[in-house]
Amino acid sequence: MTPEEQELIVGLVIAPGSPPTRTVDEVLAHFGESDGGVLALRLLRDAMERRDADDVEFALVVKAAAHASGEEFLEPLIELFPADWHRDHEDIVSALGRFRSPRTVPTLVLATHWVPEYLDFDEARALAVKAIWALGAIPGPEAREALEGLRDADNEIIRENAVNQLARRGEL
Structure with missing residues (x-):
């Protein structure tokens, strides 16, 4: 992805106190697509193939801005989660959680045990907590x-959140 394309996608981001500066339609037109999900999936697969951490993040921005949540994202996200070359593990866990699919369980369990190096500072274990809530x-x-x-x-x-989710489910 070119720097100009990355800048265009950054315009989709909603920052506190400021609206997006670009629309999904503008991004779609630039890339010659009519469907945000198709574009997001294409960008995600391309970023995965090239192992480009920045472009993974941009693809996930397009996915979120286009409200793309089709099943076609399930396998790429499951495959991408354990890769240690990107920094989007929390976003991936959140996206997997929205599927509410038993197929995501092994990946979500992995997210409760594995701490990527860049998250090693996080004593609150936010990645694990997100995964536990998704499991719940x-x-x-x-x-x-x-x-x-x-x-x-x-x-x-991890223990407390697992117990809380079991209680919320009525399975404690």
Whole structure:
């Protein structure tokens, strides 16, 4: 992605106190697409192929701005999560959580145990907490079993959040 294209996509971001400076339609027109989900998926796959951390972030901005949430994103996001060359693990966990799919359970469980190096400072374990909340929203035995397994975690934050999610689900 060119710097100009990156700047165009940055214009989609809503910052506190200021609206976006670009519309999804403007971004779509620039890239010659008519569907934000198609563009976001194309940009995401391209960034993954090139292992470009910045472009992963831009692709996720397009995905969010276009309100793209189709099943076609599920496998690429699951594949992308454990890669250590990008910095979007929390956004990926949030996106996976919106699917509420049992297929995301192994990835979400990984997110409760693995701390990417760039998040090593985070004693609040925000990535793990997001993953636990995502697990709590997934119906079925896979998510329940994952949460039950986290009740015995060494980390107090992980234990407490797993117990809270099991209680919220009425499974404690």
